[in-house]
Amino acid sequence: MSRGQETKQRLLDSAQHLMYSRSYSDVGVQEICKDAKVQKGSFYHFFPSKSALTVEVLEQLKMQMIESILLPAFAKDLTPAKRFERFIDYAYQYQVQLKEQYGYVLGCPMGNIALEMSTQDETIRKKVEMLFESIFLVFIDVLEDAQDAGELDSDTDINELAQAALAYGEGVLMLAKTRNDPQLIKLLLPRVAHLIGLKAR
Amino acid sequence: MSRGQETKQRLLDSAQHLMYSRSYSDVGVQEICKDAKVQKGSFYHFFPSKSALTVEVLEQLKMQMIESILLPAFAKDLTPAKRFERFIDYAYQYQVQLKEQYGYVLGCPMGNIALEMSTQDETIRKKVEMLFESIFLVFIDVLEDAQDAGELDSDTDINELAQAALAYGEGVLMLAKTRNDPQLIKLLLPRVAHLIGLKAR
DNA sequence: GGTTGACTTTACCGAACGGTCAATTATTAT
DNA sequence: ATAATAATTGACCGTTCGGTAAAGTCAACC
CATH class of the missing domain: 1.10.10.60 (Homeodomain-like)
Structure with a gap:
C-alpha cells in the first residue's frame, strides 16, 4: 500500500x-x-466531503461485517437453524465487547447512521439501503437452504422473510442500545425462529 | 395558558x-x-440546555403517541389480533402522511433519537428507555387480553413477547425509513403475529 | 537531473454552534 | 400604586463547523 x-x-x-x-x-x-x-x-x-468519506466508511463496514460475521456465522457446516443461533451468538459477543470497551452497547453501525442521516443526505441513505440489500442476500441464501431441508414451507415468500428477519435484528439491537444492555440480544433474538416460522426438526 | x-x-x-x-x-x-x-x-x-428541552420534547411525544395512536388502536372493542391490525394501519397511514408532507418516511421519533443520542447524552438515553417502557405496558395489556381469550398459550412470557413486538416494530420502521418506502410497514408488520405466536381463532 | 503529479502543510474563510448576561418590558399580587 | 416576579430582548462569548487556497515536499519516471 x-x-x-x-x-x-x-x-x-x-x-x-x-x-x-x-x-x-x-x-x-x-x-x-x-x-x-x-x-x-x-x-x-x-x-471531496465528509459525506463522501462516510459513504466509503459504510462500504468498508459492509465488507468487514460480511467477512468477519456473516460468512463465518452462516457457513454451511450447520443446519440453517443452527446458523442463525451462531449468528446471534456472534452479535451478542460483539456488543458485549463493545460495552466493555466503550461503556456502551453501540448497536448496528449501519442502522445508527441510517436513522440519523436518511432524511439529510440522500447518497448516504442510498448507500445504507444497498448495505441492507447485501445482508438480505445472505439471509435469503440460508432461507433457501432451510426450504430445501424442509424446515420451511415451500410456498413461503423467502424475500419477505429475509426482510422481516433483518428488521427484527435491527430492532433488537436498537433496544439493546437504548437499554445499554447486551443481554437483550440473547433474550430476544432467538425468537427470530418464530418470526420466520422455522420448524424444529 | x-x-x-x-x-x-x-x-x-x-x-x-x-x-x-x-x-x-x-x-x-x-x-x-x-x-x-x-x-x-x-x-x-x-x-437550562438543549438536552433538557429534548427530554421535555420526548415526554410530549410520548403523551401524544399514547393519546392519538396507542389508546385508540388498542381500545378493547376488538379482539387482540384485530387491535394489532388496527395499530399497524395507524402506523402505516401516519408514515404515508409524513412522506407526503416532508418527502421522507421519518420512522419512529423515539427510535431516531435513541440511536443518535444514547451514547452521548445519558439523560436522553434514560428518557427514551422510559418511553419504551410505557409502550411495553400497552403491549402487555393487549397480550394479557389475548392470553385470557385463549389466543396465546398461558405459559408464554408476556413481558418478553411485548419487548419482541416493540423491537420488531422499531426495526420495520427503520427499514421503511432507510428505503423511504411506507409500503414496507404494510408488508412486514402483520408478521408480528408470528413473532408473538398469536393463534388465529 | 529536471519535470510531473501525488501528497502534505499551514493559514484562512464565513457561518453556525451552545450558552451567558444585563437591561428592559409585561404581568401579577399586595 | 407599587413592589416583586415573570418574560423578553439583543448583544455577546469562545469554540467549532465544513470547506478552501496556496505554497511546499517528496518520490517516480523520462
Whole structure:
C-alpha cells in the first residue's frame, strides 16, 4: 500500500470508529484528522466531503461485517437453524465487547447512521439501503437452504422473510442500545425462529 | 395558558417537528428559536440546555403517541389480533402522511433519537428507555387480553413477547425509513403475529 | 537531473454552534 | 400604586463547523 493509501486508510478507520461510538454529526472532520494524525488539507485531498468519506466508511463496514460475521456465522457446516443461533451468538459477543470497551452497547453501525442521516443526505441513505440489500442476500441464501431441508414451507415468500428477519435484528439491537444492555440480544433474538416460522426438526 | 407557557409550548412544538424531520444534532437552538419566533434569551429562560428541552420534547411525544395512536388502536372493542391490525394501519397511514408532507418516511421519533443520542447524552438515553417502557405496558395489556381469550398459550412470557413486538416494530420502521418506502410497514408488520405466536381463532 | 503529479502543510474563510448576561418590558399580587 | 416576579430582548462569548487556497515536499519516471 502506497503512502497515500495508508493515510486514506487511517482516515477511514478513524472515522469509522469515531462515528460508530458517537454519531455522524458529533464527529467533525477536524477530530477525524487529529485521530488519524493527518492534516485537514490532506483529508480534502482524498475525500471531496465528509459525506463522501462516510459513504466509503459504510462500504468498508459492509465488507468487514460480511467477512468477519456473516460468512463465518452462516457457513454451511450447520443446519440453517443452527446458523442463525451462531449468528446471534456472534452479535451478542460483539456488543458485549463493545460495552466493555466503550461503556456502551453501540448497536448496528449501519442502522445508527441510517436513522440519523436518511432524511439529510440522500447518497448516504442510498448507500445504507444497498448495505441492507447485501445482508438480505445472505439471509435469503440460508432461507433457501432451510426450504430445501424442509424446515420451511415451500410456498413461503423467502424475500419477505429475509426482510422481516433483518428488521427484527435491527430492532433488537436498537433496544439493546437504548437499554445499554447486551443481554437483550440473547433474550430476544432467538425468537427470530418464530418470526420466520422455522420448524424444529 | 399564560403567555410564558405559550412561548414554551411553541419552543417544544418547533423542536419536536424540526428534530423529528431531521435530527437532534442538525437542528440548532438558533433555528428552533427562529421557527418558534422566540429570542435565544427566552429559550434559556425556559430550558437550562438543549438536552433538557429534548427530554421535555420526548415526554410530549410520548403523551401524544399514547393519546392519538396507542389508546385508540388498542381500545378493547376488538379482539387482540384485530387491535394489532388496527395499530399497524395507524402506523402505516401516519408514515404515508409524513412522506407526503416532508418527502421522507421519518420512522419512529423515539427510535431516531435513541440511536443518535444514547451514547452521548445519558439523560436522553434514560428518557427514551422510559418511553419504551410505557409502550411495553400497552403491549402487555393487549397480550394479557389475548392470553385470557385463549389466543396465546398461558405459559408464554408476556413481558418478553411485548419487548419482541416493540423491537420488531422499531426495526420495520427503520427499514421503511432507510428505503423511504411506507409500503414496507404494510408488508412486514402483520408478521408480528408470528413473532408473538398469536393463534388465529 | 529536471519535470510531473501525488501528497502534505499551514493559514484562512464565513457561518453556525451552545450558552451567558444585563437591561428592559409585561404581568401579577399586595 | 407599587413592589416583586415573570418574560423578553439583543448583544455577546469562545469554540467549532465544513470547506478552501496556496505554497511546499517528496518520490517516480523520462
